[in-house]
Amino acid sequence: MSHRPATPNPTDDGEPGALLDLRDVVVEYGAGAHAVRAVDGVSLQVPRGATMAIIGESGCGKSSLAKAVCGLVPTASGHMTFAGQAIGTSKDPAELAGRLGIQIVLQDPAGGLDPRWPIWRSVAESRRRLREPREESRRRAEAALAEVAIGPHLVERRPAELSGGQRQRVTIARAIAAEPRLIVLDEAVSALDVSVRNEILMLLQKLKDRYGLTYVFITHDVSVVTQCATDATVLYLGRAVETGTVAEVLQGRSHPYTEALLSAVPTLTGDLRARLRMAGELPSLADPPSGCRFHTRCPFVRPRCSGDEPELVVRAGGHRAACHFVGELHPPREVAPDEVPTPT
Numbered sequence: 001m002s003h004r005p006a007t008p009n010p011t012d013d014g015e016p017g018a019l020l021d022l023r024d025v026v027v028e029y030g031a032g033a034h035a036v037r038a039v040d041g042v043s044l045q046v047p048r049g050a051t052m053a054i055i056g057e058s059g060c061g062k063s064s065l066a067k068a069v070c071g072l073v074p075t076a077s078g079h080m081t082f083a084g085q086a087i088g089t090s091k092d093p094a095e096l097a098g099r100l101g102i103q104i105v106l107q108d109p110a111g112g113l114d115p116r117w118p119i120w121r122s123v124a125e126s127r128r129r130l131r132e133p134r135e136e137s138r139r140r141a142e143a144a145l146a147e148v149a150i151g152p153h154l155v156e157r158r159p160a161e162l163s164g165g166q167r168q169r170v171t172i173a174r175a176i177a178a179e180p181r182l183i184v185l186d187e188a189v190s191a192l193d194v195s196v197r198n199e200i201l202m203l204l205q206k207l208k209d210r211y212g213l214t215y216v217f218i219t220h221d222v223s224v225v226t227q228c229a230t231d232a233t234v235l236y237l238g239r240a241v242e243t244g245t246v247a248e249v250l251q252g253r254s255h256p257y258t259e260a261l262l263s264a265v266p267t268l269t270g271d272l273r274a275r276l277r278m279a280g281e282l283p284s285l286a287d288p289p290s291g292c293r294f295h296t297r298c299p300f301v302r303p304r305c306s307g308d309e310p311e312l313v314v315r316a317g318g319h320r321a322a323c324h325f326v327g328e329l330h331p332p333r334e335v336a337p338d339e340v341p342t343p344t
């Protein structure tokens with residue numbers, strides 16, 4: 001598990017508080033009766049130097065939250081600050097996010113690179129806002145590519161002439177070349193096979209240590225969280241249901257949904273925790289359940305859960321969970337031998 005660096009980012013402003021602070025953020029698609037609230041009032045704080053994992057099933061709003069932070073989709077309401085400065089409300093939120101030092105790396109690296117350009121040019125493009133001479137941008141781009149082990153012999157290649165792992169290194173170089181303070185990694189290693197994924201995770205840790213970066217690491221694969229994150233937030237149907245340090249969230253056994261997500265992956269010691277089964281399918285965001293949104297699938301559901309929505313309540317320090325019966329739930333039942341999931 002990673003640790004937040006003791007020393008702050010040398011380029012940081014030394015301000016106290018979270019580097020990224022989200023309050024009641026709402027992202028909505030469509031309008032009127034067809035509106036879908038992909039992010040429905042999410043609040044979370046990302047400390048400087050942290051790697052904040054955002055975990056949850058497909059469609060729970062992870063990418064929508066990521067895009068809102070980067071100014072790529074508008075927020076319908078709520079408040080976002082980065083290093084104390086309001087973001088998301090300017091005329092050009094993406095430009096502001098880039099200028100303040102927020103970059104994004106996506107799952108599909110080919111999608112973000114121009115297929116016609118040599119890769120050095122795509123990386124150099126990320127320095128455009130700095131308005132420096134083209135030769136200087138190219139020199140910086142090649143230095144960033146060297147940082148991610150893409151040597152001079154590869155810089156003239158087009159994206160299609162690289163492997164998936166190399167393309168992901170190029171998109172990371174592009175983010176680094178922009179001199180960021182925070183990088184949002186949206187499923188950045190999900191498409192890679194295990195050995196390449198581990199190489200990229202190690203590379204990300206090296207870059208984080210070298211540049212004092214902060215990461216928001218979005219994944220539906222809980223097994224990578226223990227490898228790279230310091231903090232974690234669990235989303236369910238557009239809402240945060242648990243947040244805290246990785247130790248608090250992964251070992252705290254506070255929220256039944258977190259427990260259900262975790263019960264299918266190996267623990268830090270390689271053991272499998274007892275399996276907690278969720279009932280049914282993920283409900284539609286267009287028509288979320290009343291009360292606690294997890295009540296239609298929760299193994300611990302009680303009458304109060306369908307009518308009364310739980311708030312995120314503090315358990316200890318920064319650890320919070322949204323469940324009426326947090327701390328009173330029964331431990332998961334023993335796992336039967338034929339129910340043991342195969343580790344990924």
Ligand SMILES: Nc1ncnc2c1ncn2[C@@H]1O[C@H](COP(=O)(O)OP(=O)(O)OP(=O)(O)O)[C@@H](O)[C@H]1O
Nearest residue numbers: 029036038057058059060061062063064065220285
């Ligand atoms: N541009 C869009 N227009 C309309 N609906 C959208 C748009 N983008 C996302 N959605 C919807 O918003 C919800 C959340 O999508 P989002 O991509 O944020 O989920 P996710 O957690 O990132 O999922 P995944 O793990 O599959 O990437 C989904 O119901 C999705 O269909």
Ligand code: SF4
Nearest residue numbers: 292295298305323324
């Ligand atoms: S509030 Fe009720 S339904 Fe929701 S997680 Fe807690 S026990 Fe389950």
Ligand SMILES: [Mg+2]
Nearest residue numbers: 062063064187
């Ligand atoms: Mg996504």
